[in-house]
Amino acid sequence: MSSESFRTCPESGLQFHKPAEMLMRANAVLAVVILLIGGIAALLVTLTRWPAVHLLPPDLFYQLLTAHGVNMLIFWIISFEMAILYFCSSTLLRCRLATPRVAWLGFALMVIGIIVNNLAVANGDATVMMTSYVPMPANPNFYLGLILFAVGALLGCFVFLGTLVIAKAEKTYEGSIPLVTFGALTACIIAVFTIASGAIILIPTYLWSIGYINHIDAAMYRLIWWALGHSSQQINVAAHVAVWYAIAAIVFGARPLSEKVSRTAFFLYIAFLQLASAHHLLVDPGLSSEWKIFNTSYAMYLAVLASMVHGLTVPGSIEVAQRAKGYTKGLFEWLRKAPWGNPVFSGMFISLVGFGFIGGISGVVMGTEQINIIIHNTIYVPGHFHATVVIGTTLSFMSLTYFLIPVLFRRQVMLPGLAKWQPYLFGIGMSVFTMAMMGAGTLGVERRHWDMAFTGSALSFDYPASAFTMMGVMGVAGMMAILGGGIYILVTVLSVFFGKRVESTSEYGTTTSVLKRAAPIIVPEGGHAAAGRWGFAAPGTFLLALFFLLTFVLYYAVNWKYLASVWPMS
Amino acid sequence: MSAIEPPSEIIWWKQPLDRVEGTWITLALVWSLFMFFMMPFWHVYGKQNLSNEAYRTTPQAFMAKTQAMVDEYTVRTDPATNFPVVRPPPGSDVYLVARLWQWWPLLEFEKGQTYRLHISSMDWQHGFSLQPVNINTQILPGYEMVMTVTPDTADEQTIICNEFCGLGHHNMVGKIYITEGGQ
Numbered sequence: 146m147s148s149e150s151f152r153t154c155p156e157s158g159l160q161f162h163k164p165a166e167m168l169m170r171a172n173a174v175l176a177v178v179i180l181l182i183g184g185i186a187a188l189l190v191t192l193t194r195w196p197a198v199h200l201l202p203p204d205l206f207y208q209l210l211t212a213h214g215v216n217m218l219i220f221w222i223i224s225f226e227m228a229i230l231y232f233c234s235s236t237l238l239r240c241r242l243a244t245p246r247v248a249w250l251g252f253a254l255m256v257i258g259i260i261v262n263n264l265a266v267a268n269g270d271a272t273v274m275m276t277s278y279v280p281m282p283a284n285p286n287f288y289l290g291l292i293l294f295a296v297g298a299l300l301g302c303f304v305f306l307g308t309l310v311i312a313k314a315e316k317t318y319e320g321s322i323p324l325v326t327f328g329a330l331t332a333c334i335i336a337v338f339t340i341a342s343g344a345i346i347l348i349p350t351y352l353w354s355i356g357y358i359n360h361i362d363a364a365m366y367r368l369i370w371w372a373l374g375h376s377s378q379q380i381n382v383a384a385h386v387a388v389w390y391a392i393a394a395i396v397f398g399a400r401p402l403s404e405k406v407s408r409t410a411f412f413l414y415i416a417f418l419q420l421a422s423a424h425h426l427l428v429d430p431g432l433s434s435e436w437k438i439f440n441t442s443y444a445m446y447l448a449v450l451a452s453m454v455h456g457l458t459v460p461g462s463i464e465v466a467q468r469a470k471g472y473t474k475g476l477f478e479w480l481r482k483a484p485w486g487n488p489v490f491s492g493m494f495i496s497l498v499g500f501g502f503i504g505g506i507s508g509v510v511m512g513t514e515q516i517n518i519i520i521h522n523t524i525y526v527p528g529h530f531h532a533t534v535v536i537g538t539t540l541s542f543m544s545l546t547y548f549l550i551p552v553l554f555r556r557q558v559m560l561p562g563l564a565k566w567q568p569y570l571f572g573i574g575m576s577v578f579t580m581a582m583m584g585a586g587t588l589g590v591e592r593r594h595w596d597m598a599f600t601g602s603a604l605s606f607d608y609p610a611s612a613f614t615m616m617g618v619m620g621v622a623g624m625m626a627i628l629g630g631g632i633y634i635l636v637t638v639l640s641v642f643f644g645k646r647v648e649s650t651s652e653y654g655t656t657t658s659v660l661k662r663a664a665p666i667i668v669p670e671g672g673h674a675a676a677g678r679w680g681f682a683a684p685g686t687f688l689l690a691l692f693f694l695l696t697f698v699l700y701y702a703v704n705w706k707y708l709a710s711v712w713p714m715s
Numbered sequence: 716m717s718a719i720e721p722p723s724e725i726i727w728w729k730q731p732l733d734r735v736e737g738t739w740i741t742l743a744l745v746w747s748l749f750m751f752f753m754m755p756f757w758h759v760y761g762k763q764n765l766s767n768e769a770y771r772t773t774p775q776a777f778m779a780k781t782q783a784m785v786d787e788y789t790v791r792t793d794p795a796t797n798f799p800v801v802r803p804p805p806g807s808d809v810y811l812v813a814r815l816w817q818w819w820p821l822l823e824f825e826k827g828q829t830y831r832l833h834i835s836s837m838d839w840q841h842g843f844s845l846q847p848v849n850i851n852t853q854i855l856p857g858y859e860m861v862m863t864v865t866p867d868t869a870d871e872q873t874i875i876c877n878e879f880c881g882l883g884h885h886n887m888v889g890k891i892y893i894t895e896g897g898q
Contacts, residue, residue, distance in 0.1 A: 204882055237719050274879050280856060281839045281881065320721040363840055363855040390718040400717030404727040406736050428852040430769035430860035437767075438754045446747035453743040454736075461735060462718070514754045515763055521851040522842045522877040589846045591877035595885040603796045604888040606846055606873035663723040681735040690739055694746065701750065705757075712848055713762040713865040 151239075151657050155649040157395070157552050163653060164245035165235035165308075169228040169553055171252055173546070174641065176224035179216050179259065180539075181634050186213035188627050194524075195620025196597060196613050203595040207272045210593065212263065214275030218534065219377065220259050220294065225542050226332065226384050227252070227301040232553075233329035233387065234308035239660045240317040243307030251300030254293050262290025274593060276374065279350060279361040288351040292344070299340045302333050318660035324401050324408065325394070328387025331411040336380045338419055342372035364431050371422035378530065379418040381538040382452070383411065385496065388541045389459045392493040395548060396484065399462040400663060402682065407458050413451035417443040424508075427517035437514050449509055456501045457690045460494075461683035468677065476678070476685040492544025492568035496537055499576050504532030506697050507583055516704050519711060522593075524616075525586025532579040535626075540572055543633050550637070555651065556644030564636045571629025577622035585615035587707070765852070768861040774837040777859060781810035785820050793821050793890075800892070808833060811874075811889075813841040813854045815881060818874045818889025826869040827896045835859045842878030845891065851877060866893045 150163035186209045192200040201209065235242040242248065264286065265271040271287035309330065312318060322330070346369040352358045390407070393399040401407045423440030426432055443449060460480075467479030484490050507529040511520040520526065550558050558564050590597055590612050597616065599605045678684040717723070724730055732740075758764050789799040799820045803809045805828035812819045814837035824830055834843055836856040844851045848868070852860060866872075874889035 203885065207879065207882070207884075272881075278840045278878070318721050320725050321727065323720050324718045324722070326719075362857065364858060367853075367855075394718035394720075398717070400723075402733050402736055403730050404722045404724075405730060406732065406740070426853075428765060430767075430853070430855060430858040432767060434758060434764070434767055438751075442751045442754070445751045449750075450740070450743050450747050454740060457739045458736065461733075509750065513750070515757050515761065515765075518763060518765065518851060519849045521853065522844065523849075523851060589844065589849045589875075591842070591844060591875055593879040593884075594875075594877065599885065599888060602886045602888050604793075604873070604890055606875060606888060609847075660721065662725075663717040663720040665723045677735075681738075682733045683735050687735050687739065694742060698746070705753075708763050709761070711763050711850060712867055714850070715762075715764055715766050715863045 150653050151655075152651045152653045154552050154651050156647075159236055159552060160239045160657065161553070162235045162241050164248075165231045165242035166553065168242070168245065168248050168252065169231050169236075172224050172228040172231070173549065173553075175252075175256065175259075176221050176228065176542075177634060177637050179221040179224060180630070182263070183213055183216035183221055184627060184630050184634065186210070186216065187623075187630075191620055191623035191627065193595070194616060195623070196616050198620060199596070204269075204272070206595050207274075207593075208266065208269060211272050211274050212266045215262060215266070215291075216259075218275055219291070222381055222534070222538055222542075223294075223298050223336075223377070224255065226336075226380060227255075227298065229384055229388065229542075229545075230301060230305040230329055230333060231308075233326045234305050234312070237323055237326050237660075238308070238312040238318050239657060240308055240312035240315065243304050243311050245304075247300055248304040251297040251304065254297030254300065256297075258290045258292070258294030258297060260290070261286050261293060265290060276370065277350070278370075279353070279363055279366045282354060285351055285354040288347050288354055292347050292351060295340045295343050295347070298336065302336050302340070305329070305333050316659065317657070319662045321404075324404060325387050325391045327408055328383055328390060328411055331414050332380045332383035332387065334415050335376055335383055335418060339373055339376040339380060342369055342376065346370045346373065364429060367426060367429065368422060371425045372419065375421040375424060376419050378534060379414065379421065381534060382418070383414050385500070385538045385541040386411075386452075386455045386459070388545050389455070389493055389497055390462075392489055392541075392544060392548070393459055393463050393466075396487065396490045396493075397463050397466040399466040402458050402461050402465065406454060410451040410454040410458075413447050417448040420444060420448075421512075424512045424517075427512070427514050428521045434514065441512050441514055446509070449505075452501075452505060453690075456497065456505070456693065457683075457686060459497060460689065461686040464683040464686045465677075476688060480685060486565050488547045488564050488568050489544050492540050492547070492572065495568055495572035496541040496544065499540070499572060500533055500537030501693060502696060503576060503579050504529060504534075504537055506700055508533060509697075510701055510704050513701075513704075516708055518714075519704075519708055520586060522591065523586035524590045524592045525583045527592050528579045528582030528586055531575060531582070536572060536575050536579070540568065540575070543571070544568060546633070546637055550640045550644070551647050554641050554644075555647045556640050557647060558636065559639040559644050560636050563632050567629055567632045567636065569629075571626055571633065574622050574625030574627075574629055578619055578626050581615045581619035581622060585612050585619065588612040588615065590616065766861065766863060770859045770861075771857060772835055772859040774835075774856065777810070777833075777835045778812065778837065780833070781812050781819075784808075784810050789820070790823065796821075803830065805829065807831070810834075812837055813843070813876070814838055816876070816883035816887035818876075818887065821890045821892070823892045823894060824866050825896050826866055826893050829863060829865045832862045832864055833859050834862070839880045840878050841876050841880050841887070844875040844877040846873050846875055848872055853878065866891075869893050869895045
């Protein structure tokens with residue numbers, strides 16, 4: 146057992162294995178570079194869809210929209226997730242990383258895949274959007290790049306699983322794996338499913354693009370492709386929920402309200418999230434309503450239930466931890482006195498609220514079989530998934546970065562004043578941006594469309610003035626979010642490459658320590674709920690959760706009412 | 716730092732639920748089941764449902780059926796596009812072709828009457844988006860989708876393509892004119 150290359154971080158107490166540390170750094174840096182590319186595309190795409198600006202010509206707009214989608218939804222997030230997988234296995238379990246060489250091979254394949262795919266898009270003959278729906282053809286390298294990237298990511302997943310096996314065999318921890326590692330394991334299992342689906346559809350599509358296969362059925366493509374496309378966003382959900390729990394533990398020392406509930410909720414993700422392929426096929430020809438209803442509801446909304454559980458237990462665990470520290474006044478002192486100036490916390494909390502209120506509710510509403518008729522392929526759809534993937538996943542990864550810069554990179558965060566404001570700028574900008582898109586989508590504005598004014602078309606259509614206003618609000622709020630994203634990249638790059646070194650020393654040595662179980666729960670006088678109210682350990686969180694449910698019910702009802710005003714159809 | 720440490724209890728799955736969790740899970744589960752049953756409920760009692768009636772077809776076969784309808788029921792030619800405007804009889808099968816970058820032909824319906832609208836693509840995937848009523852469906856090559864629609868307003872509806880289909884995508888616009896009944 147090679148144990149000469151471990152160091153313990155004096156501030157956090159985390160123990161890093163050198164090969165894992167290098168891989169985490171490489172993957173995180175790669176992710177931020179991709180975020181920059183995707184961000185520049187985001188700026189130009191937003192400036193084009195903002196009707197008053199309408200910057201780019203159509204060909205360039207569609208090309209950059211393709212680049213934005215692939216880089217952000219696939220390359221940025223999965224690269225960062227590889228760093229999270231290594232962190233949650235090797236670092237959290239104090240274990241050596243399994244087969245670092247294979248992990249580096251995976252990393253190399255990911256980098257090559259990213260380059261090959263981006264060059265194909267830059268070449269101008271792969272403007273097919275992220276979804277690359279057949280039979281619209283793309284340069285074969287577009288698919289090849291995705292396949293290479295996916296194989297690389299799959300190797301990373303196997304390294305993660307291998308590390309879990311080693312940790313168990315070498316007894317580097319007591320008892321069960323930590324909840325956060327359990328969440329990462331959930332993400333990894335979903336990732337393996339996702340990548341397998343991707344291989345099943347992208348390899349034949351690649352063979353079709355080079356002329357070896359002569360036909361790919363459009364409906365079959367959509368069914369299997371979305372088992373890649375939607376499930377890859379479910380990797381994100383599992384990963385960013387794990388990050389929420391991690392940040393609650395790091396900032397507040399919070400423990401889950403109950404391990405059983407939180408782990409069962411993660412398990413529900415594994416069991417049901419993959420059904421989400423159906424969300425994209427609700428108005429497709431050739432599928433029965435029975436199939437659509439069962440699958441779009443993730444089997445009676447059991448995966449939605451899981452997210453609602455995490456939405457309660459993450460802030461609930463923070464509330465219990467804060468109350469234990471004496472912040473017991475009223476229902477919300479624990480929240481008021483939270484460290485709002487610390488971007489690790491503020492980013493995570495905005496991510497949680499935005500993911501639930503904006504992304505979660507809109508996702509369930511538009512994923513209702515019949516309501517999808519008034520939403521499918523409108524700009525409401527990107528409005529929804531920017532709330533889940535950008536506010537939910539990207540913002541939580543950003544807040545984790547502020548923790549990782551001193552711990553993993555051993556540098557101090559530069560421009561701390563800007564970093565403090567970054568989550569607010571990005572989170573609030575993105576929230577307004579997504580809600581404006583949903584508003585415009587409700588008025589029928591299309592997604593992936595160059596000109597909502599139809600200039601130069603033989604036949605035309607005038608959207609209501611309110612739709613143009615909404616798209617204008619989207620543009621302004623988008624600029625705010627892009628500024629926030631730019632500050633994140635600036636702070637991260639400056640800190641990692643030019644930041645002052647952390648003063649404490651953290652030498653590599655030979656000693657490793659076994660990860661002990663958490664300290665036993667000290668039940669306060671009068672039972673577990675004594676610090677709360679009404680017999681609830683986290684009454685403030687419960688009230689917030691009720692407010693969430695009320696919002697959900699009202700918004701759901703409003704959309705049914707809107708649907709009822711549409712032409713009768715059967 | 717407990718969520719990043721192993722659980723304090725070895726037998727953690729026997730730890731009792733907090734009341735806050737138990738209450739919330741119950742509420743959330745009831746809401747989830749309500750939302751689930753809302754979908755079949757609407758199939759029975761609601762008026763806006765897709766029939767999911769669909770057939771495999773080929774561009775040639777579908778075009779032939781559309782051409783037959785156009786030959787029989789064209790009432791005028793649209794001056795801007797030179798496309799035929801077709802007024803099929805109420806209750807009949809109506810065919811609409813999606814192709815790069817047109818919805819063909821233009822249609823004229825009567826308010827309050829029911830039509831069986833068949834749509835298919837001649838080439839790539841398209842998005843049928845009817846505005847301002849806001850009905851959106853996916854149109855695939857090789858599949859003929861059938862929607863039974865009953866226009867309930869007398870106005871001009873525009874068909875927009877909302878699935879990206881190449882450089883002319885944003886110019887792919889069609890029309891369904893709806894006239895008052897009894898004309």
